[in-house]
Amino acid sequence: MSQNEYRKFLEGYSSDDTVAFLLIDRRGKQLPRQHRIVVEEARQASFYNGLAHANRAGADVYISMNPLQHEATGRTKADIALIRHLYLDFDVDGDKRLDELLTHPAVPAPHMILHTSHGKWQVIWNVSGYAADFAE
Numbered sequence: 001m002s003q004n005e006y007r008k009f010l011e012g013y014s015s016d017d018t019v020a021f022l023l024i025d026r027r028g029k030q031l032p033r034q035h036r037i038v039v040e041e042a043r044q045a046s047f048y049n050g051l052a053h054a055n056r057a058g059a060d061v062y063i064s065m066n067p068l069q070h071e072a073t074g075r076t077k078a079d080i081a082l083i084r085h086l087y088l089d090f091d092v093d094g095d096k097r098l099d100e101l102l103t104h105p106a107v108p109a110p111h112m113i114l115h116t117s118h119g120k121w122q123v124i125w126n127v128s129g130y131a132a133d134f135a136e
Contacts, residue, residue, distance in 0.1 A: 001061075001114060006048055008112060009063070012084045012126040015040040017067035020075050021051065023059040030059075034075075036068065065124070066132075083130040085111075090121040098123065 072079035112124040
């Protein structure tokens with residue numbers, strides 16, 4: 001994710017939301033690492049630069065789509081504080097499915113579309129007022 005995409009993604013959060021960043025070494029040389037921080041800190045260029053460096057060094061970086069309760073220790077549905085994003089992952093027939101989604105008249109335009117790897121996409125909408133059960 002470019003720095004501009006990263007900034008745009010974080011627009012969907014409040015500055016005091018707690019989010020989790022999970023770094024998984026795709027080479028298997030390090031154990032997964034999780035960082036739980038408030039969005040205000042995640043917006044700092046130095047934090048983004050650290051994520052980008054880890055990614056260049058072989059880590060896949062995952063960001064929690066919705067803020068976690070401040071006291072949460074996990075990243076399960078029960079740990080979600082509120083819904084800020086709705087999203088779809090297109091991992092199979094991604095190009096075709098993305099095109100179908102974007103041309104469907106009943107689907108609102110997404111806030112972001114991320115190309116996660118060859119033929120795979122993530123589509124994200126910023127939202128408010130959704131309950132976790134409905135969002136799922």
